[in-house]
Amino acid sequence: MENPIIHIDNVFKKYPDAEQFAVQDLSLKISKGEIYGLLGPNGAGKTTLISMLCGLLKPNNGTIRLNGHTYRENASTIKQMIGVVPQEYALYPMLTAVENLQYFGAMYGLKGGNLKNKIREELAFLGLEKFAHKKIKTFSGGMKRRVNLIAGILHAPTILFLDEPTVGVDVQSKNVIIEHLKNLNQRGTTIIYTSHHLIEAEDFCTHLSILDHGKIITSGSPSTLINQMPEASNLEEVFISLTGTALRDHV
Amino acid sequence: MYKLWKSTVKELLLLSRDFGGLLVLFIMPLALIITITLIQDSSFKQLNNAKIPILLVDLDQGSVAQQIMQNFDAANSYELLTELHNQPLSETTARDAVLAGDYQMAIVIPPQLSSDLERKVSQNVNQILSEFGLEEESVVMETFQAKEIKLYFDPALQLAFKNGVMSGINQMIAKIESKYIYEAFQEELATDEDQANPLLAEENFVRFVEIDPLEGKREAIPNSTQHNVPAWTLFAIFFIVIPLSINMVKEKNQGTFVRLRTNPVSYLTVLGGKTLTYLCVSFIQFLLMLAVGVYLLPMFGLPALAIGPNFLTLCLVAIFAGLAAVGFGLLLGTLASTPEQSAPFGATAVVILAAIGGVWVPVFMMPKFMQTLSNISPMNWGLEAFYDVFLRQAGLLEVLPEIALLFLFFIVTLTLSVVFDKKRSLV
Numbered sequence: 001m002e003n004p005i006i007h008i009d010n011v012f013k014k015y016p017d018a019e020q021f022a023v024q025d026l027s028l029k030i031s032k033g034e035i036y037g038l039l040g041p042n043g044a045g046k047t048t049l050i051s052m053l054c055g056l057l058k059p060n061n062g063t064i065r066l067n068g069h070t071y072r073e074n075a076s077t078i079k080q081m082i083g084v085v086p087q088e089y090a091l092y093p094m095l096t097a098v099e100n101l102q103y104f105g106a107m108y109g110l111k112g113g114n115l116k117n118k119i120r121e122e123l124a125f126l127g128l129e130k131f132a133h134k135k136i137k138t139f140s141g142g143m144k145r146r147v148n149l150i151a152g153i154l155h156a157p158t159i160l161f162l163d164e165p166t167v168g169v170d171v172q173s174k175n176v177i178i179e180h181l182k183n184l185n186q187r188g189t190t191i192i193y194t195s196h197h198l199i200e201a202e203d204f205c206t207h208l209s210i211l212d213h214g215k216i217i218t219s220g221s222p223s224t225l226i227n228q229m230p231e232a233s234n235l236e237e238v239f240i241s242l243t244g245t246a247l248r249d250h251v
Numbered sequence: 252m253y254k255l256w257k258s259t260v261k262e263l264l265l266l267s268r269d270f271g272g273l274l275v276l277f278i279m280p281l282a283l284i285i286t287i288t289l290i291q292d293s294s295f296k297q298l299n300n301a302k303i304p305i306l307l308v309d310l311d312q313g314s315v316a317q318q319i320m321q322n323f324d325a326a327n328s329y330e331l332l333t334e335l336h337n338q339p340l341s342e343t344t345a346r347d348a349v350l351a352g353d354y355q356m357a358i359v360i361p362p363q364l365s366s367d368l369e370r371k372v373s374q375n376v377n378q379i380l381s382e383f384g385l386e387e388e389s390v391v392m393e394t395f396q397a398k399e400i401k402l403y404f405d406p407a408l409q410l411a412f413k414n415g416v417m418s419g420i421n422q423m424i425a426k427i428e429s430k431y432i433y434e435a436f437q438e439e440l441a442t443d444e445d446q447a448n449p450l451l452a453e454e455n456f457v458r459f460v461e462i463d464p465l466e467g468k469r470e471a472i473p474n475s476t477q478h479n480v481p482a483w484t485l486f487a488i489f490f491i492v493i494p495l496s497i498n499m500v501k502e503k504n505q506g507t508f509v510r511l512r513t514n515p516v517s518y519l520t521v522l523g524g525k526t527l528t529y530l531c532v533s534f535i536q537f538l539l540m541l542a543v544g545v546y547l548l549p550m551f552g553l554p555a556l557a558i559g560p561n562f563l564t565l566c567l568v569a570i571f572a573g574l575a576a577v578g579f580g581l582l583l584g585t586l587a588s589t590p591e592q593s594a595p596f597g598a599t600a601v602v603i604l605a606a607i608g609g610v611w612v613p614v615f616m617m618p619k620f621m622q623t624l625s626n627i628s629p630m631n632w633g634l635e636a637f638y639d640v641f642l643r644q645a646g647l648l649e650v651l652p653e654i655a656l657l658f659l660f661f662i663v664t665l666t667l668s669v670v671f672d673k674k675r676s677l678v
Binding site: 054055056076079080082084086088089090091092093094095099102103104106107108109111135151152 | 253
């Protein structure tokens with residue numbers, strides 16, 4: 001792969017009190033323009049990997065390059081380039097949707113009419129224009145999830161990290177979110193996505209990796225992975241056959 | 252700068268939406284200052300309707316007991332009770348009533364105190380006179396047992412009050428003894444004419460006169476308001492530590508802090524927004540406290556706060572004290588991960604800083620070790636600066652050292668917050 005936008009090279013991560021590595025010897029290259037899914041059971045290392053990609057965690061070993069930059073060398077350039085949509089509703093409940101978005105947009109240096117227009121457009125696209133001036137605490141889970149997404153994409157990031165962006169939302173909200181993400185990808189944003197919704201991932205991702213015990217156990221496009229296993233008819237069956245049926249309760 | 256401004260606006264919006272929090276920030280300190288000043292003022296002024304009842308068991312029934320009673324009456328702060336439930340007091344009933352906490356203290360005057368004191372003094376005077384050859388007859392020495400006036404105190408009574416009363420009684424007894432000695436000499440030496448016009452003045456020869464070191468220059472007379480308003484204003488300013496640290500912990504729990512760490516904004520900018528907002532709050536608190544001192548306290552019959560000519564210096568002290576408080580709050584908010592950690596720790600730490608800083612007990616009354624410790628309390632720096640301006644008519648130059656220390660404290664706590672956050676984010 002020539003000039004991948006994300007280049008992960010022999011990365012290890014172990015939490016201070018843990019006995020095992022959360023991520024071990026993981027290498028991965030992701031091309032520009034992909035919608036890349038990171039799938040795996042609980043405790044597989046997905047969130048740890050995405051946290052390292054977002055700069056929230058530092059690897060014990062190995063290097064991560066985003067568009068040629070590392071966090072150590074140029075954290076502010078990377079932060080300006082990426083967008084992050086965390087799994088939690090990372091919003092101020094006592095502020096309105098617009099106030100939240102104005103604040104997070106401003107943190108990316110967006111200002112004035114440009115910021116206002118961008119917020120108006122995004123709220124309209126995700127069906128929230130009527131609730132623009134309502135406090136987040138009054139929103140349903142699906143509405144919060146949509147505002148959470150807008151806060152991560154206002155600045156049109158080059159790379160977007162999504163940690164389970166559709167968890168806990170109804171089908172209608174989920175469809176709107178996925179549709180919007182596809183549009184964003186068509187406009188050039190590379191998307192890295194984790195989810196437990198395997199049917200959604202099969203439909204949404206152009207490429208994916210299944211992780212378990214901190215390692216990548218398989219990678220490829222959804223159709224390639226399904227075709228590699230003659231007994232599997234969908235991604236969920238591939239997933240079960242690779243990771244097993246045992247519960248993965250994790251502390 | 253734009254990000255700092257937006258962070259400040261966000262903090263102001265969040266604060267303005269938290270009505271309960273605002274109430275705590277602005278109303279509680281006012282309630283505190285009014286309550287404390289009222290309590291302290293009444294104890295200073297010794298209001299007639301707040302006389303302290305004291306049980307008196309008079310087994311002497313003589314002149315000493317009479318004089319003790321007159322002295323207590325003259326002090327105008329105590330009400331002497333010689334009966335309880337219409338029964339004359341005995342030592343046992345008085346002791347039980349004090350132990351039960353119904354009364355703060357009881358005084359038991361032993362039997363024959365007056366007569367024995369009179370005889371003892373008279374014997375001593377005669378002996379002195381005979382040594383100087385002024386007494387013709389030789390003195391027959393009689394032995395007297397030392398007399399004890401028993402004092403019973405409620406165990407819950409504060410030590411300062413107890414010591415004050417004991418010192419007062421000691422003085423009273425010494426004065427009575429002196430009077431007896433004077434009278435004995437007068438009786439032995441004076442002529443009939445002198446007896447009719449006492450030679451010996453009743454009043455003390457040596458008296459205390461307080462001279463105000465700032466006489467002529469002073470704008471404000473020290474009183475409970477002048478002492479309490481600065482002290483409790485500072486206490487309230489430092490209480491901002493609690494809502495500020497809770498605000499930060501909330502952000503961590505909401506996930507907004509995590510989002511901000513992925514944004515191209517420094518932790519210092521985020522803290523800068525909080526600093527500006529909470530500094531505004533502390534300054535408004537300060538102005539409100541002054542307004543209460545000037546306008547509201549006189550309505551409760553308390554002396555009005557005299558601000559004096561150095562209002563701008565006062566404002567500067569308040570701003571830097573606010574900065575020190577905000578710095579402490581930022582550090583606590585950075586270190587704590589739950590409100591259960593930040594709130595009790597913050598409250599306790601502020602109370603300790605206030606105690607060390609001399610808000611309750613003046614620093615000079617503290618043990619040596621605590622006096623040294625108080626030198627490193629930002630509340631002590633702030634309080635000294637406030638007292639300098641309010642009571643010693645100091646200007647900007649005189650309070651510059653305290654202001655510099657408060658600013659240094661802010662810089663140190665802010666730096667520690669950024670360092671701890673960096674350390675944590677590099678896990």
